[in-house]
Amino acid sequence: MAAYDTFIAKEFKDVQEDEEMLTVIRDLTPGKAKYRSTYAKIRVSKDPKKYPETLWVRLGRGQLIETPCSMQIMEFVDVIPKGM
Amino acid sequence: MAYKYYKDNRAYIEALKKTGDLVVVNDEVDWDLEMGAIVRRMCERKSPAAHFKKIKDYPDFEALGAPMATHRRLAIAFGLDPATPIPQISAEYLKRTTGSPVKPKIIDRKDAPCKEIVWSGEDANLFNLPAPMVHDGDGGRYICTWHFVVAKDYDTDFVNWGMYRQMAFDEKTMVGPVLAFSDMGKMFYNKYVPRNLPMPFATVISPDPLSAIASSAPSPLPEAEFTGMLMGEPVEVVKCETCDLYVPAHAEIIIEGVVLPNVMIDESPFGEYTGYRTSPREKRTVYRVKAITMRKKSILAVSNMGVPTDEGQLLRSFSLGLEMERMLKDQGIPVTGVYMLPESTHHLVVVGVKPIYANIATQIGQLVFGSKLGPWFHLVVVVDDTTDIYNKDEIIHALSTKCNPATGIRITEHGVGTPLNPFVSPEQRKYGAAPKVIFDCTFPLNWPASELPVKVAFNSVYPKEIQEKVLSKWNQYGFKD
Numbered sequence: 033m034a035a036y037d038t039f040i041a042k043e044f045k046d047v048q049e050d051e052e053m054l055t056v057i058r059d060l061t062p063g064k065a066k067y068r069s070t071y072a073k074i075r076v077s078k079d080p081k082k083y084p085e086t087l088w089v090r091l092g093r094g095q096l097i098e099t100p101c102s103m104q105i106m107e108f109v110d111v112i113p114k115g116m
Numbered sequence: 117m118a119y120k121y122y123k124d125n126r127a128y129i130e131a132l133k134k135t136g137d138l139v140v141v142n143d144e145v146d147w148d149l150e151m152g153a154i155v156r157r158m159c160e161r162k163s164p165a166a167h168f169k170k171i172k173d174y175p176d177f178e179a180l181g182a183p184m185a186t187h188r189r190l191a192i193a194f195g196l197d198p199a200t201p202i203p204q205i206s207a208e209y210l211k212r213t214t215g216s217p218v219k220p221k222i223i224d225r226k227d228a229p230c231k232e233i234v235w236s237g238e239d240a241n242l243f244n245l246p247a248p249m250v251h252d253g254d255g256g257r258y259i260c261t262w263h264f265v266v267a268k269d270y271d272t273d274f275v276n277w278g279m280y281r282q283m284a285f286d287e288k289t290m291v292g293p294v295l296a297f298s299d300m301g302k303m304f305y306n307k308y309v310p311r312n313l314p315m316p317f318a319t320v321i322s323p324d325p326l327s328a329i330a331s332s333a334p335s336p337l338p339e340a341e342f343t344g345m346l347m348g349e350p351v352e353v354v355k356c357e358t359c360d361l362y363v364p365a366h367a368e369i370i371i372e373g374v375v376l377p378n379v380m381i382d383e384s385p386f387g388e389y390t391g392y393r394t395s396p397r398e399k400r401t402v403y404r405v406k407a408i409t410m411r412k413k414s415i416l417a418v419s420n421m422g423v424p425t426d427e428g429q430l431l432r433s434f435s436l437g438l439e440m441e442r443m444l445k446d447q448g449i450p451v452t453g454v455y456m457l458p459e460s461t462h463h464l465v466v467v468g469v470k471p472i473y474a475n476i477a478t479q480i481g482q483l484v485f486g487s488k489l490g491p492w493f494h495l496v497v498v499v500d501d502t503t504d505i506y507n508k509d510e511i512i513h514a515l516s517t518k519c520n521p522a523t524g525i526r527i528t529e530h531g532v533g534t535p536l537n538p539f540v541s542p543e544q545r546k547y548g549a550a551p552k553v554i555f556d557c558t559f560p561l562n563w564p565a566s567e568l569p570v571k572v573a574f575n576s577v578y579p580k581e582i583q584e585k586v587l588s589k590w591n592q593y594g595f596k597d
């Protein structure tokens with residue numbers, strides 16, 4: 033189970049569970065590339081065991097929600113235009 | 117004639133070491149929060165700077181923490197005695213930057229230390245640089261906290277150096293706020309974006325101290341020429357690997373690439389100069405990396421913004437205040453001095469004036485709020501020349517005794533602000549709007565002389581000869597201060 037985190041612009045209670053959403057996730061694997069960000073389409077559950085990856089949620093100013101969620105990564109998305 | 121200055125951070129580090137203004141940290145420190153926590157505590161305690169010799173995961177790099185977070189270090193950057201009082205450091209800045217701009221000098225790449233190592237292609241990977249996680253909860257690793265971005269205007273020769281923070285998003289991408297009213301914002305959003313053209317940039321990390329001061333100063337001059345004025349001779353620059361921009365040759369690390377038009381990605385939150393994380397996670401300007409060049413064993417400089425006092429407050433207060441003083445004097449306003457308090461996170465400025473006509477405080481406030489400097493502060497305290505603008509006790513005394521709450525406080529509701537402003541509403545932050553206020557701490561001119569309160573202070577209510585006598589015998593009386 034790899035660990036990631038994400039920032040949400042809304043209140044934690046308003047996070048839509050099990051619905052595909054496009055967001056930025058950060059890879060928390062220790063090492064030189066820790067905190068590497070990537071856009072991805074993901075599904076989230078507040079049940080920490082439902083999906084394969086751990087997802088920690090932070091609010092817009094970095095406040096950490098103490099209990100982790102779980103997440104399924106559907107697809108990584110490159111938002112930078114090709115060739116740039 | 118060249119002034120005394122340091123050509124690079126290595127010489128500056130040696131100077132700081134000599135005066136006891138730097139601690140060498142030989143223990144390994146972790147780039148992931150530990151280094152940030154140390155630098156934060158240093159700022160809050162006004163400790164010496166730190167030279168970190170070993171960084172976890174990055175044996176080929178060192179770091180310089182809090183390069184200029186005290187007035188002592190600012191004085192040293194100017195080649196002055198570290199104990200130089202603030203008004204004298206200010207006078208030195210104004211003296212050096214009055215006169216003709218000094219164009220930079222181009223040197224050959226073989227003489228440029230910043231070309232000792234060149235990474236291009238896959239090697240130009242941001243995660244090969246020891247970007248710190250500065251504060252827990254930041255949106256990413258801020259590789260650029262003591263640096264500047266070089267960019268050229270699309271259709272003029274104007275080249276801007278501006279200190280605009282940058283976060284490592286992935287191996288090849290940085291992101292950061294380029295505010296619309298900043299010099300780079302104006303050229304990028306007005307000229308490159310409408311043409312859908314990428315704008316070449318070069319980020320200069322760990323520049324020499326005077327280039328850093330110039331890049332964060334709100335001067336209308338091109339900062340390379342402003343740096344030359346501060347140095348008293350041209351700053352040495354060298355051509356970039358991937359574009360026609362020139363960068364200071366003695367800097368530690370250069371990141372080259374393009375700023376992408378019409379695409380924005382998520383940046384922040386970040387611990388900001390106000391002492392809060394205020395500006396939200398938001399889509400901001402994208403920098404794509406093409407090449408990285410650097411010195412051997414390069415020293416990444418790290419500024420850690422938060423509650424006072426860090427570079428974002430100390431240095432910005434210093435140059436904002438002085439550029440304001442220059443502007444007011446250019447307008448013929450009889451100001452006696454301007455001091456922006458670093459503790460106010462450059463939100464409060466004290467202007468000393470000879471109040472020779474009515475409503476001069478309002479005129480001063482309107483001028484400074486209406487200038488290019490205006491978005492960065494919202495409290496203007498105007499005092500007369502009986503108040504020492506550098507003395508906080510005297511400022512509080514003037515504010516509490518001379519400012520009439522009904523007639524002396526003038527509020528402007530619709531001023532220009534920044535998204536970093538903690539006290540405005542989320543909506544106002546989004547649109548960079550902020551109210552402003554002037555505190556007029558001068559007594560009205562139409563009060564008869566007989567009605568004017570007389571200030572009761574040692575230097576105002578005793579005859580000169582009594583003052584002199586008391587001063588000359590002070591220690592003899594038994595006082596030690």
Ligand SMILES: Cc1cc2nc3c(=O)[nH]c(=O)nc-3n(C[C@H](O)[C@H](O)[C@H](O)COP(=O)(O)O)c2cc1C
Nearest residue numbers: 278279280281295298299300331332333334427428
């Ligand atoms: C440590 C530090 C970090 C800064 N970060 C930013 C930033 O991210 N964005 C910004 O617009 N200004 C930032 N500033 C302020 C600019 O450097 C400053 O406004 C400078 O004058 C550049 O302005 P210009 O756009 O007028 O050239 C920072 C200043 C300091 C000292």
